[in-house]
Amino acid sequence: MLLQALLLFLAMNLSSSYDIAFNYSSFHGANMSLNGVSEITGSGVLQLTNNSQPLIGHAFYSNLLQFKNSSNGSAFSFSTAFVFAITVPLVFPGSGLAFVISPTTHFEEADSAQYLGLFGLTGNGDPQNQVFAVEFDTLRNIDVGDIDSNHVGIDLNSVRSNVSAHAAYYLTENNKTTIHNLSLTSEDPIQVWIEYDGTEKLLNVTLSPIGIAGRTGQPLISYGVDLSPTLQEFMYVGFSASTGIVASYHSILEWSFAINGRARDLDTSKLPWYPRSKSSSKGLSMVSMIGISLSSIIVAIAAISVILFIVRRGTYEEIVEDWELEYGPHRFSYKEISMATNGFRDEELIGFGGFGKVYKGVMPDSGLQVAVKQVAQESEHRVREFLAEVSSIGKLRHRNLVPLLGWCKQRADLIIVYEYMPHGSLDKYLFNDDKPPLGWKQRHKILKGVASALLYLHEQWEQVVIHRDVKAGNVLLDAEMNARLGDFGLARLYEHGSDSQTTRVVGTFGYLAPEMSRTGKATTESDVFSYGAVLLEVACGRRPIDGQRPPEEIILVDWVWECIKGGKLLDVVDPRLEGCFDIGEITMVLRLGLWCSHPVPTLRPSMKQVYQYLDGDVPFPEISVTKMVVQEKKNDQYSFLETSYRHDPSSSSSADTAILLSGGR
Numbered sequence: 001m002l003l004q005a006l007l008l009f010l011a012m013n014l015s016s017s018y019d020i021a022f023n024y025s026s027f028h029g030a031n032m033s034l035n036g037v038s039e040i041t042g043s044g045v046l047q048l049t050n051n052s053q054p055l056i057g058h059a060f061y062s063n064l065l066q067f068k069n070s071s072n073g074s075a076f077s078f079s080t081a082f083v084f085a086i087t088v089p090l091v092f093p094g095s096g097l098a099f100v101i102s103p104t105t106h107f108e109e110a111d112s113a114q115y116l117g118l119f120g121l122t123g124n125g126d127p128q129n130q131v132f133a134v135e136f137d138t139l140r141n142i143d144v145g146d147i148d149s150n151h152v153g154i155d156l157n158s159v160r161s162n163v164s165a166h167a168a169y170y171l172t173e174n175n176k177t178t179i180h181n182l183s184l185t186s187e188d189p190i191q192v193w194i195e196y197d198g199t200e201k202l203l204n205v206t207l208s209p210i211g212i213a214g215r216t217g218q219p220l221i222s223y224g225v226d227l228s229p230t231l232q233e234f235m236y237v238g239f240s241a242s243t244g245i246v247a248s249y250h251s252i253l254e255w256s257f258a259i260n261g262r263a264r265d266l267d268t269s270k271l272p273w274y275p276r277s278k279s280s281s282k283g284l285s286m287v288s289m290i291g292i293s294l295s296s297i298i299v300a301i302a303a304i305s306v307i308l309f310i311v312r313r314g315t316y317e318e319i320v321e322d323w324e325l326e327y328g329p330h331r332f333s334y335k336e337i338s339m340a341t342n343g344f345r346d347e348e349l350i351g352f353g354g355f356g357k358v359y360k361g362v363m364p365d366s367g368l369q370v371a372v373k374q375v376a377q378e379s380e381h382r383v384r385e386f387l388a389e390v391s392s393i394g395k396l397r398h399r400n401l402v403p404l405l406g407w408c409k410q411r412a413d414l415i416i417v418y419e420y421m422p423h424g425s426l427d428k429y430l431f432n433d434d435k436p437p438l439g440w441k442q443r444h445k446i447l448k449g450v451a452s453a454l455l456y457l458h459e460q461w462e463q464v465v466i467h468r469d470v471k472a473g474n475v476l477l478d479a480e481m482n483a484r485l486g487d488f489g490l491a492r493l494y495e496h497g498s499d500s501q502t503t504r505v506v507g508t509f510g511y512l513a514p515e516m517s518r519t520g521k522a523t524t525e526s527d528v529f530s531y532g533a534v535l536l537e538v539a540c541g542r543r544p545i546d547g548q549r550p551p552e553e554i555i556l557v558d559w560v561w562e563c564i565k566g567g568k569l570l571d572v573v574d575p576r577l578e579g580c581f582d583i584g585e586i587t588m589v590l591r592l593g594l595w596c597s598h599p600v601p602t603l604r605p606s607m608k609q610v611y612q613y614l615d616g617d618v619p620f621p622e623i624s625v626t627k628m629v630v631q632e633k634k635n636d637q638y639s640f641l642e643t644s645y646r647h648d649p650s651s652s653s654s655a656d657t658a659i660l661l662s663g664g665r
């Protein structure tokens, strides 16, 4: 009787003090302690990070749990099941997420990106960390020995995984077991089971798409390990995720957990809403919000995962300095780039873009085509400055910008890798007779694309980016002949020069705004000026300055102005268009080109206005000319029109105005 009572007491005691289980099908009201950027969304999802960069998000069950038997120091069995989803709204996926058992919920030293918000450069691998994690890593980082950009790894005190495997699941049908790959960044929910048997000292990790394979299937990873040295007696359990210079949403949709028991099965039939970028999903489509076509995202994701995949585990002669790791995920090995370009052979040279030679390359393993720009630098300080810039402009994503894929450093050389643009630059199409002439519709679309990219750089990104070298030669054409502006942001570094006292003017003669020669300062208005030159070039099919022409035609903007005044607008239109164009559109483009070329910066339109006129959203304003002085051309000096325009329809009385408005019709 007494014995029975004692046993009962013991059993109760044991179950109350050691065994614990909880399950959340919604995180509303869950006992979670959140830190970093993690939050519980309106739909009850535990969102660890959003798509900003670089971020760290942690979420732990609020209470300390006992993970070890205090009398014999042996780790208990535990079991967890959860459903997660990673959404990649833009081109690159962020770094990944991890299931974590940790002595603390605060990670003072933690870094984002490849350290998953758990460790820092110095603390990574320290046995004192006493952190156990199962990582779901979506970026391959050679510095921590990642096997690929889509893997699951078991991490003991370090993000250098003790064992890892490409994300996949096993299916057994008719006594036959087959393995199926799984994409962590598919945006579809993925279910995970992690089971540790404290007696057998065996850890199993099993993955599955919702409703396909079950937790009883063959585990993806079955790792014989004693977690007793890693775990402390009392630990927190939860999740961590981070983004680097690229980002994703990392969401946990449901979670159950148990110590010395089996985590409850989750009901995956009604998962809460979480952000998705695929337009196939119901609800809000982020793609349409951001305005990027689905196909280009898919192509880009495929391309980039291939690229990231082939960045090899590194034992090269390259010296990787600590500070470089900050810019980790984009780093390629020099060997890789060298192989891609056949050792930077002259045959692979495709141009001398601003700032350096450009080679065409083919990534050795994937066959992916890239454009490799070699930028010579003078000092490590400059390279660092440059890298900071590259990592910042690497975040710029727009359908009309050339995607930046990564970089690599070789001594004082910096190498920047872009997606290869198969149709080359716009100037070739405009000025070379060996390319087929572009039709007006194509030209109009290209102009709109470039305007959209500049509008993004000027007004729609988190900081104002001035391009500084807008010209037809920097407008590249992708496989679908969409305009992609290249070389954005790089000019700034060159302006600083080697001593910061002198400011070098960067830009190309004929596209440089007149005030640049006085102030040396690039502004959004000076970009608008250069864009005006592109508008005129595209409509007229010639360069802004062409010494081969009769004197009155040498300077394009002057010539267009004269022709518009003289009612002979069609004289300037590119003869290669063979008269096939929309006269309303081309007139507007020419007048807009003149307006953008206004010598007074503040009187030029903004990129937003330019885009709206091109898009036809807003009717082109009535512009009246109140004063006009065409300066004498002095030798090669770029003359300009001393004109002022007003947006005042009521005063459109002068003859000049009438001509401008009717524009040579």
Ligand SMILES: *[C@@H]1O[C@H](CO)[C@@H](O)[C@H](O)[C@H]1NC(C)=O
Pocket (backbone or CB within 6 Å): 023, 024, 025, 026, 264
């Ligand atoms: C845990 O699971 C049980 C059974 O499925 C369910 O009744 C309970 O509501 C769940 N608890 C939470 C917090 O979701």
Ligand SMILES: *[C@@H]1O[C@H](CO)[C@@H](O)[C@H](O)[C@H]1NC(C)=O
Pocket (backbone or CB within 6 Å): 029, 030, 031, 062, 063
């Ligand atoms: C959350 O944790 C606190 C503190 O341990 C506890 O008092 C409370 O009952 C818990 N709430 C839930 C919903 O588990």
Ligand SMILES: *[C@@H]1O[C@H](CO)[C@@H](O)[C@H](O)[C@H]1NC(C)=O
Pocket (backbone or CB within 6 Å): 037, 050, 051, 052
């Ligand atoms: C992401 O979260 C951070 C911190 O909470 C916030 O500053 C940022 O605006 C968020 N970004 C997006 C895209 O929601």
Ligand SMILES: *[C@@H]1O[C@H](CO)[C@@H](O)[C@H](O)[C@H]1NC(C)=O
Pocket (backbone or CB within 6 Å): 014, 018, 069, 070, 071, 072
């Ligand atoms: C803890 O270890 C002791 C000694 O090996 C054992 O008697 C006891 O049953 C263990 N406790 C639990 C909860 O397993």
Ligand SMILES: *[C@@H]1O[C@H](CO)[C@@H](O)[C@H](O)[C@H]1NC(C)=O
Pocket (backbone or CB within 6 Å): 069, 072, 073, 074, 075, 076, 198, 199
């Ligand atoms: C320690 O306790 C665990 C249960 O908590 C038990 O499985 C194991 O056999 C014990 N080990 C020793 C050496 O007593």
Ligand SMILES: *[C@@H]1O[C@H](CO)[C@@H](O)[C@H](O)[C@H]1NC(C)=O
Pocket (backbone or CB within 6 Å): 125, 156, 157, 158, 160, 161, 162, 225
């Ligand atoms: C796991 O990896 C860490 C870091 O690489 C290493 O220090 C540790 O010894 C490994 N542990 C096991 C059990 O292999």
Ligand SMILES: *[C@@H]1O[C@H](CO)[C@@H](O)[C@H](O)[C@H]1NC(C)=O
Pocket (backbone or CB within 6 Å): 174, 175
């Ligand atoms: C699977 O294997 C078992 C044992 O080898 C056998 O009894 C069973 O008939 C097999 N089932 C099928 C569908 O082949």
Ligand SMILES: *[C@@H]1O[C@H](CO)[C@@H](O)[C@H](O)[C@H]1NC(C)=O
Pocket (backbone or CB within 6 Å): 166, 179, 180, 181
């Ligand atoms: C699964 O992915 C691995 C690694 O990317 C690859 O080697 C393998 O061929 C893939 N298997 C299938 C069936 O696609």
Ligand SMILES: *[C@@H]1O[C@H](CO)[C@@H](O)[C@H](O)[C@H]1NC(C)=O
Pocket (backbone or CB within 6 Å): 195, 196, 197, 202, 203, 204, 217, 218, 219, 222
């Ligand atoms: C782990 O997987 C192995 C192999 O499938 C299985 O025999 C074992 O029972 C599993 N252990 C746990 C704790 O799930």
